[in-house]
Amino acid sequence: MMLIDGRFPAGGHTNSAGVEAAVRIGDIRDDATLERYLRGRLATTGRVDAAFCAHVAALANPTDAVLGVIDSEYSARMLSPQLRDASRRFGRQLLRAGSTVWSGPIVDAVARSQSDAHQPVVLGAFVAAAGGTPDNAAALSFHHLAAAVTSAAIRLLGLDPMTVAAVQARVGCEVDQWMVDAELWATSPVAELPACGGSLTEILAEDHGRWDARLFVA
Amino acid sequence: MGRRSDCCASPVKGHGSIVVASGGPTCRSTLHSSYSEPPFSIRQCGERILVAASAAAPVGGDALTLDIAVLTGAHANIGTVASTIVLPGPTGAPSRMSTRCTVGVDAHLEWVGEPTVSVIGSDHTITTTVDLDQSATCRVVEEVSLGRSDELSGRLRLVLRIERGGRPLVHHDETFGPNVAGSGSVVSVGDARHVVSEVLVGVDAGQSRVTMFEGCRVGWLPVADDVVMMLGVGPNRPAVRAAVASIRP
Numbered sequence: 001m002m003l004i005d006g007r008f009p010a011g012g013h014t015n016s017a018g019v020e021a022a023v024r025i026g027d028i029r030d031d032a033t034l035e036r037y038l039r040g041r042l043a044t045t046g047r048v049d050a051a052f053c054a055h056v057a058a059l060a061n062p063t064d065a066v067l068g069v070i071d072s073e074y075s076a077r078m079l080s081p082q083l084r085d086a087s088r089r090f091g092r093q094l095l096r097a098g099s100t101v102w103s104g105p106i107v108d109a110v111a112r113s114q115s116d117a118h119q120p121v122v123l124g125a126f127v128a129a130a131g132g133t134p135d136n137a138a139a140l141s142f143h144h145l146a147a148a149v150t151s152a153a154i155r156l157l158g159l160d161p162m163t164v165a166a167v168q169a170r171v172g173c174e175v176d177q178w179m180v181d182a183e184l185w186a187t188s189p190v191a192e193l194p195a196c197g198g199s200l201t202e203i204l205a206e207d208h209g210r211w212d213a214r215l216f217v218a
Numbered sequence: 219m220g221r222r223s224d225c226c227a228s229p230v231k232g233h234g235s236i237v238v239a240s241g242g243p244t245c246r247s248t249l250h251s252s253y254s255e256p257p258f259s260i261r262q263c264g265e266r267i268l269v270a271a272s273a274a275a276p277v278g279g280d281a282l283t284l285d286i287a288v289l290t291g292a293h294a295n296i297g298t299v300a301s302t303i304v305l306p307g308p309t310g311a312p313s314r315m316s317t318r319c320t321v322g323v324d325a326h327l328e329w330v331g332e333p334t335v336s337v338i339g340s341d342h343t344i345t346t347t348v349d350l351d352q353s354a355t356c357r358v359v360e361e362v363s364l365g366r367s368d369e370l371s372g373r374l375r376l377v378l379r380i381e382r383g384g385r386p387l388v389h390h391d392e393t394f395g396p397n398v399a400g401s402g403s404v405v406s407v408g409d410a411r412h413v414v415s416e417v418l419v420g421v422d423a424g425q426s427r428v429t430m431f432e433g434c435r436v437g438w439l440p441v442a443d444d445v446v447m448m449l450g451v452g453p454n455r456p457a458v459r460a461a462v463a464s465i466r467p
Contacts, residue, residue, distance in 0.1 A: 018404070043400060044399075073389070075441070076387055076389040077390070079441060080437070080439055081439065191386065198404075199413055203437035
């Protein structure tokens with residue numbers, strides 16, 4: 001439960017998942033355009049993150065080599081350097097906060113990675129350390145993204161939180177169609193995990209990372 | 219009119235292969251061998267090796283494969299003669315085109331295809347994999363036009379995976395079309411009609427940069443010190459090509 005709590009000090013409140021850039025150029029303006037955006041993010045980067053999170057959650061005590069391959073595969077799916085840096089930063093913050101609560105071989109293995117682990121890798125490790133399943137990990141990952149998108153939209157546009165909660169619930173139900181893949185993601189070769197993305201997701205994230213004044217890291 | 223099963227031609231299951239060898243220091247791009255079934259017609263044209271379409275394909279239901287091997291020391295400059303128009307088939311079945319490339323020691327692959335045009339009602343997947351030797355380099359350019367003039371596009375999925383020495387450099391899987399989740403938003407390509415992606419391996423990647431140019435957005439995105447993914451989206455081909463040109467070093 002703590003892992004999905006927005007008050008858990010893992011830096012999640014600084015991630016808008018691209019919403020800040022989308023609002024700036026008018027792509028997200030209201031509930032309808034927020035819903036369109038959320039649906040697209042969950043179907044693309046959301047599936048990638050959930051798949052990697054589920055995959056890691058199924059590992060008991062991974063070697064450095066295994067985690068190295070996972071790191072390479074995830075990085076290859078994240079084309080924007082700004083996004084990659086942000087993902088490692090969120091991973092580092094989550095690792096620092098989570099390590100005060102959970103421990104275990106997989107957390108130790110992730111902690112000794114040569115480079116800071118990506119956020120979905122760290123999240124998957126904590127799910128495993130907490131005794132969760134790949135299914136739990138995928139659900140958590142989707143929830144993290146949905147919460148990042150919707151809470152950022154509320155802060156940036158002043159949308160009605162009740163209406164936005166309804167948007168999140170409505171789109172969240174559609175996630176079930178991918179959740180059935182969680183067990184497959186847990187056992188698939190990592191090279192075969194989803195690589196869904198969007199061109200403007202990467203381009204705008206790179207641009208956003210260079211703004212002089214912004215509220216969110218990504 | 220006859221029944222559908224009576225009037226429809228069978229889907230095309232075409233295959234082609236290209237093997238490029240080095241002909242020595244003065245000629246590093248020799249078509250060593252090739253094999254082509256319709257719709258592929260493969261020819262060496264000066265320095266380039268070109269794939270021409272000898273039949274209308276892909277149409278829904280078609281499954282096309284093209285294998286490219288660039289042997290040790292060779293520099294292969296391969297492309298297509300004309301745009302590829304992706305048409306829906308009579309049964310609604312999806313079509314696919316898979317290109318598998320292997321690039322050997324000290325070899326280079328230049329793969330620059332003309333645009334793929336997704337026609338309304340079509341459902342097409344393009345999968346391109348490039349397996350580079352650790353010493354190999356490449357430039358892979360893919361362009362898509364999302365619909366003919368004043369028409370919506372069909373569903374078009376582009377999958378690109380490039381490995382070097384067995385390690386992934388780029389793995390990008392993007393689906394376009396009016397019924398795709400997030401369509402019309404900046405998760406995908408917004409209201410853009412033309413998309414260019416270009417991967418360069420073996421260059422000085424330098425710093426990332428993003429530009430807005432004549433209604434286009436283009437990113438120069440280093441994924442390693444010597445590997446760049448360039449992505450560009452915009453209203454039409456001339457505008458996107460100009461924007462892409464503006465961001466090159």
